[in-house]
Amino acid sequence: MREVQPMIKGVRGAPDILPTEVGRWQRVETESRRVLENYGYHEIRIPIFERTELFVRGIGEGSDIVQKEMYTFTDKGGESLTLRPEATAPVVRAVHEHSLLSEGKPVKVYYIGPMFRHERPQAGRFRQFHQIGVEAIGVEGPRVDAEMLALLVHLFEEWGLPDLELHLNSIGDPSCRPSYVERLTEFLRSRKAKLCRDCQERLDRNPLRVLDCKNPGCRAVTAHAPKSIDFLCDPCADHFRRLRELLDALEVKYELDPRLVRGLDYYTRTAFEIVNPALGAQNAVAGGGRYDGLSEEIAGKAVPGIGFAVGLERVVTSLAGKGKDRKTLGDQPLEGVFVATLGLEPDRHGFLLVQRLRRAGVRTGLDLTGEGDRSLRSQLRQADKERFRYCLILGEDELKKGEATLKDMEGGGQEAIPLGTVVDHLTRVKRGEHP
């Protein structure tokens, strides 16, 4: 006797997006594409895996992503490859590899696709997740920053999420950040006893991280900690001041957030996040900033850049709480025709008729479980459930007379029409020429 095979299940943290929910995803994606193109961004498609070295150098050796979250494997040639945990480094790589900057600056691109991080899943966090990301590479001035933030806010408005918070900060650059970090460390060290155990460790490893600790005790301490924007060097301070002027002029609303930090070394100056406080522990729906040091790291050329990434799962769950996004089957408009057949002979005709209707561009349904031997009742029920506007009934009676019965599923009325005119009739209905 053969043993029953156990069911093969999906991989942890890699959820399926089912047909019932995929409509919302498609809506977000198409709306995004339109807005992004209006701002002068073009899509770029990069591989979902890269040489491991790209991420190690790009994201930083010491980062959590590189240290413990990458899906890394050795391919048959012995080379170490990694499923992309983020796409900024690959995009910067591609921009340099294909010399796109020679076509003019900045290079403005966006991408939509899956990312992979080996983390423990929880609300809003997955091992395979999806991002829409935007990068503008090659220009240093604050206008790019302002345009990008206006775009980011615009996207959220377009999706129907206008109330989320935009947090903004400037974390300086290599010429001024070290002295700030020094002052911050000094400040925290004198209050070390009041910090949580994690933060006491962070104090040595990455003092900036203490600022965004959730522990109430730590927050009380850091509430009066020195702020990075008070320690910016002149060029950084000027950049930030001009950015804020531009944002005010554009009427982009934001909140200055001195706790907002980016852990990685290549981040410079502008840092920002979109937060949905209703979301739970993982409440950053989008995040980004300037990375003027990144190109140097992965291509050996100092080229400024700025970008952000939006977490699509987090956008979609933010949307799910909103009534206006409800797109249940029942709200969908009635459209097309269901061909119901009664008997083997009518079913043969019906099967061919369905194909002709579909080729003519009409949304058409039929029963696939039988061959005209299913009850009319159940076929009508299927037509109703699948939201067809009409049901074309083809039985022995009709076939003998060379007709078909066209039933209006909305009003309930029905009429006999000659079989030969069915396709023509329904394409005219579709074009709105005929009720």
Add this chain to the structure above:
RNA sequence: GUGAGCGUAGCUCAACGGUUAGAGCACUGGACUGUGGCUCCAGGGGUUGAGGGUUCGAAUCCCUCCGUUCACCCCA
């Protein structure tokens, strides 16, 4: 990687340690042998996550594993 909660039908959930593990929704059929939505009736569907233990008897108590959820960590 750490901690806590939860695993019963496709889904949402019942069942004081005690007959054959139930209900609603969904699905299929019928009432209406060729007319949907509403109503009523019937039917199919379960290794109670898996394995072990305690007991006369376990969905229920204990242990291990697995899965899942939330949180820490970190981030989209």
